[in-house]
């Protein structure tokens with residue numbers, strides 16, 4: 001069953017000309033959003049998923065080239081089984097309701113270690129990646145069973161195997177070699193990292209790719225992080241002086 005989309009409009013008149021090429025979203029605060037309303041945490045995830053849909057559509061409409069969402073971390077398995085199941089159910093529902101994204105020529109990329117996920121989910125992810133590989137209007141990255149350190153470990157293992165096989169010399173390893181072995185190899189580094197809900201940390205999300213990202217924190221909880229809130233973040237981003245270590 002399709003998730004009821006919230007049809008939202010927001011003025012784009014005040015949007016800055018200089019938009020980030022890659023935005024990372026940490027979808028935090030779903031649990032608190034639900035608890036505040038006396039509802040089980042899984043209702044917060046459901047609202048969070050609706051908001052994810054709405055912001056994805058919005059980013060596509062204003063021409064953001066790459067967006068990444070932290071859906072489920074390598075540490076999230078520690079949550080109560082009922083909550084893990086609820087998130088996996090939402091994910092399964094979403095994976096079967098992606099026509100709109102394909103019609104909009106969005107390329108879908110799933111980052112993280114797929115091997116621990118239920119088999120039907122893994123299979124569907126691979127299908128969607130293959131079906132959307134030809135599209136280039138926007139890259140939509142979903143981090144599922146993802147951890148930044150785990151990703152770098154995985155890259156190191158692949159590089160070590162190439163060295164062992166004699167196809168790569170240790171002194172040929174550059175930063176770009178490492179970038180090219182990450183799940184995000186086809187996507188530029190993150191320009192703007194957004195974390196709502198008042199927490200001020202990266203929580204192992206895209207730690208290599210956020211080396212020069214601008215960070216935007218707000219107390220708004222993820223289900224309430226609307227198009228208007230994103231516009232505020234984009235305006236703030238456009239005012240930051242990015243020097244990448246220069247002067």
Ligand code: FPP
Pocket residue numbers: 027028029030031032033045046048049052070071072073076087090091094197
């Ligand atoms: C963090 O909030 C959120 C998560 C760990 C799960 C995010 C998942 C979704 C938004 C739903 C699935 C998405 C898709 C694309 C189908 P929290 O639970 O840690 O909130 P809290 O800090 O208030 O407890």
